[in-house]
Amino acid sequence: MASTQSVSLGDMGDPLKQFAPQNETPEDRRQRIMLEKEARKRSEAIDKQIKAEKEQLEKQKVAKLLLLGDNLVFGSSESGKTTVLKQLKIIHGKGLEDERNQYRRIVYLNILTAMKALTSALANLGYTLDPKNLVHLQKFSKLNSVKDSLNRNSISVQAAIRDAKLDDDAFQLFTEHAEGIIELWKDSAIRKAYKHASEIGLQDSAKYFLDNVERFAQKDYLPTDEDILQARVRTIGVSEHKFEIDGVTYKIYDVGGHRSQRHFWAPYFDDVNAIIFMAAISAFDQPLEEDPNVNRMIDILKHKLTLVDLKDYFPDFKGENKFSSVTRFFQKKFGHCNKNKDKRIYVHFTHATDTKQMRVIVATVNDIVQRVNLKASGLI
Ligand SMILES: Nc1nc2c(ncn2[C@@H]2O[C@H](COP(=O)(O)OP(=O)(O)OP(=O)(O)O)[C@@H](O)[C@H]2O)c(=O)[nH]1
Numbered sequence: 001m002a003s004t005q006s007v008s009l010g011d012m013g014d015p016l017k018q019f020a021p022q023n024e025t026p027e028d029r030r031q032r033i034m035l036e037k038e039a040r041k042r043s044e045a046i047d048k049q050i051k052a053e054k055e056q057l058e059k060q061k062v063a064k065l066l067l068l069g070d071n072l073v074f075g076s077s078e079s080g081k082t083t084v085l086k087q088l089k090i091i092h093g094k095g096l097e098d099e100r101n102q103y104r105r106i107v108y109l110n111i112l113t114a115m116k117a118l119t120s121a122l123a124n125l126g127y128t129l130d131p132k133n134l135v136h137l138q139k140f141s142k143l144n145s146v147k148d149s150l151n152r153n154s155i156s157v158q159a160a161i162r163d164a165k166l167d168d169d170a171f172q173l174f175t176e177h178a179e180g181i182i183e184l185w186k187d188s189a190i191r192k193a194y195k196h197a198s199e200i201g202l203q204d205s206a207k208y209f210l211d212n213v214e215r216f217a218q219k220d221y222l223p224t225d226e227d228i229l230q231a232r233v234r235t236i237g238v239s240e241h242k243f244e245i246d247g248v249t250y251k252i253y254d255v256g257g258h259r260s261q262r263h264f265w266a267p268y269f270d271d272v273n274a275i276i277f278m279a280a281i282s283a284f285d286q287p288l289e290e291d292p293n294v295n296r297m298i299d300i301l302k303h304k305l306t307l308v309d310l311k312d313y314f315p316d317f318k319g320e321n322k323f324s325s326v327t328r329f330f331q332k333k334f335g336h337c338n339k340n341k342d343k344r345i346y347v348h349f350t351h352a353t354d355t356k357q358m359r360v361i362v363a364t365v366n367d368i369v370q371r372v373n374l375k376a377s378g379l380i
């Protein structure tokens with residue numbers, strides 16, 4: 001029994017026994033087993049190394065991007081970070097289906113907020129409504145007392161909650177005011193107030209929404225992709241989103257740009273490969289919502305430049321008040337922000353709400369990330 005046991009133990013420690021030379025002495029056998037053990041150790045070490053290299057390669061294929069936004073001098077929200085994320089979902093993700101229903105509520109609250117801001121501004125601006133619309137004005141002045149539905153913060157909080165009752169409440173509030181909104185939007189006093197959109201802090205998409213009230217008031221209304229891209233809700237905290245683009249996995253972090261939100265994203269700085277920095281350059285004459293003394297960057301720069309002189313806001317701008325020289329100026333200004341020679345800044349001009357334009361930008365960004373990755377892995 002004892003010898004059988006020792007033989008079987010020996011077999012277990014000598015897996016290559018069948019290949020052992022004939023007439024092998026016990027000393028030769030010990031030597032052989034020792035060498036085999038060393039070879040196995042080496043092979044295991046190589047396996048481990050291969051695994052680590054593979055993991056490293058996989059890691060290189062993951063690009064972590066942080067979405068940030070700002071104007072040239074001070075930080076601000078509403079620079080289009082979440083809009084870019086929505087575009088990525090449309091272009092490279094599974095679309096906007098998951099959030100479509102919730103955005104109904106956001107659309108209603110965006111429209112009510114816009115009309116509330118316009119009606120509230122009338123007195124200060126000195127514009128008088130057509131008397132037949134005073135009844136609608138009264139209704140809007142009472143909206144203040146509606147359980148802080150019109151507070152932007154509460155819109156953000158509401159957006160995070162899936163609740164059929166909140167949807168119904170928002171729909172009801174909207175339908176109660178829909179006719180008033182349509183009539184007021186036709187009133188010349190409100191149209192004149194709209195020209196002060198920047199001063200009264202109207203969101204860029206206010207006109208888009210106010211032009212389409214009949215469609216939103218339909219019982220079975222469901223937001224289109226375009227409605228969702230135009231809808232605005234402040235981001236709270238940080239969210240991570242994964243996309244596959246041409247074999248590269250992207251982890252994109254969308255953060256709240258409002259001052260109160262900055263402590264959430266500060267820790268993400270260290271760990272990302274690149275930052276997509278959004279600047280609403282057409283909003284150069286708009287006061288920052290967080291701080292009315294600070295200039296924030298609006299819409300359709302080309303059009304604005306026919307009305308406003310950039311020099312009035314950026315005295316160091318010496319060029320012609322034209323789109324090409326103004327964008328060149330901003331490009332240079334961003335370039336000068338780079339204090340690190342090892343890091344590069346790539347500047348693109350686009351409308352974040354335009355999916356066609358964004359498709360091109362995303363492809364360009366992906367090319368750059370791929371090139372940087374290949375360089376890092378020594379392949380180019
Ligand atoms: N006209 C115009 N509007 C834009 C553009 N990009 C975004 N917007 C609109 O401006 C608003 C920007 O909102 P978001 O994308 O939510 O801004 P954000 O940077 O995520 O803001 P926070 O979450 O508060 O930090 C939305 O109403 C968009 O429809 C653009 O290029 N042109």
Ligand SMILES: [Mg+2]
Nearest residue numbers: 081082234235
């Ligand atoms: Mg956001």
